[in-house]
Amino acid sequence: MFVQMTQALGLPRSLGEIYGLLYASPRPLVFQEIVERLQLSKGSVSQGLRFLRTIGAVQPVVVPGDRREYFEPVVDLRYLVGGFLRERLTPQIEAWGIRSQALRVEDFAQSWGDVPIEAYRKVIVERLDKLKTWQRRAGAVLPMIGKLLG
Amino acid sequence: MFVQMTQALGLPRSLGEIYGLLYASPRPLVFQEIVERLQLSKGSVSQGLRFLRTIGAVQPVVVPGDRREYFEPVVDLRYLVGGFLRERLTPQIEAWGIRSQALRVEDFAQSWGDVPIEAYRKVIVERLDKLKTWQRRAGAVLPMIGKLLG
DNA sequence: CATCGAGTTCAAATAAAAATGAACCGGAAA
DNA sequence: TTTCCGGTTCATTTTTATTTGAACTCGATG
Structure with missing residues (x-):
């Protein structure tokens, strides 16, 4: 098991x-x-x-x-899961945060065929925002999981 | 990323x-x-x-x-994480439930040297219970994670 | 101060997972 | 009906991850 x-x-x-x-x-x-x-x-x-x-x-x-x-x-599930999240997932989430902050719309200038640059820019801005939101939420929720299990 | x-x-x-x-x-x-x-x-x-x-x-x-x-x-984090949990983790948790219900103390009769069988039996009963508790809690918490992200 | 036992490190071997690509399927177009 | 297009399947190859084992560290013991 x-x-x-x-x-x-x-x-x-x-x-x-x-x-x-x-x-x-x-x-x-x-x-x-x-x-x-x-x-x-x-x-x-x-x-x-x-x-x-x-x-x-x-x-x-x-x-x-x-x-x-x-x-x-250690047979305390809360502690166990907490440790796993802390060691494996949280560092990822943090690295994500840093990288997503650093991304600029200009980095996405490559060609998408017929899509006009302004339309593309709009999508990218939205998605980058979304990414930052994700990062924030994940950072908030991960620590709660352990507590929910306690 | x-x-x-x-x-x-x-x-x-x-x-x-x-x-x-x-x-x-x-x-x-x-x-x-x-x-x-x-x-x-x-x-x-x-x-x-x-x-x-x-x-x-x-x-x-x-x-x-x-x-x-x-x-x-799909850029909805809740949905995305939900899908991952549903497909990868929940089936595991359920399989766990079934297997832990099936385990009997008698299955653990092997030798642990100096530990008397009664003491061992006691530990095993406790741990099997713990396992079932874990399974229940995980089953309850996993579906909540998606909602927390919403 | 040499030796031993307990455990760590890390390059190499092995095992496991993922990617490839050729054969294939099914429906649309010729 | 035959060919072509878009995609799937799955045995084989390639890549990646894990395990091994020999050399090593470190402290205790004779």
Whole structure:
């Protein structure tokens, strides 16, 4: 199930495998155990855990007297989704904002055959505005999604 | 910008190119013009347009006396996002619901070393419940996102 | 201070996804 | 009825993304 979800979100399947394993485990797992149970390379698990940590899907757990790192899943949906949006979508939206502000009508001077330049200019102005509106709304709505799930 | 967005959503770049071209065009475009301007194969454009139509990102326009199909972008963000969620995420969420209902505690009998079976059973029951909760909430929230953008 | 264990990095190999293009379909025009 | 046009399908090729694994870092341990 978690693998399918990562696929739907355009993420590598190993992320789904790792998260799923932790989700089904009654106790935190160490790096090495994840490698063995999933038959993945150390590299994949290392990178996978790093990503899962940055989006807040997985938490390190310290076990006193053991220098290995333990991991457990974060099972708070709000937090999880929030992390994903924050890491993957919000940066995009922001980059969008910057780029759309920078676009000028003059940049769109290419030929569209029979369409007179003034008519084209009008369409472009409208669409650029729309783009900025989108960016604003998306920026406002994304943070709300997490709260709706809470 | 549209290409970047499709990448962030895990969709092929050609979708972004096609949508972006239509977005920058002051008039509807025919299939052939899309192929030429983007230097894509007919196959790619055909499939790309099909997908864009199913999520409602693009609309066919009929021009009387011309048997070719014309396309224009749907610039209503609400509709666009709604289509994407409906086509890509909602089916996943539903499949999830079905699978999580079918899961039984007994399916999780494998060994976790020192963890006593009763303790494990307890964790699994909790987590399966959580999964069902997630599924319900996601089902409730997804349709609202479109409205928030409206 | 050499060695070991735990984990990271990154170039190379592999697997997966997307694009291509040739064969095809169906309707309109010749 | 045959040809042509506009478009679709799908096996193959190409591109891109992911995984691997060997070399490495870093701190603890003998």
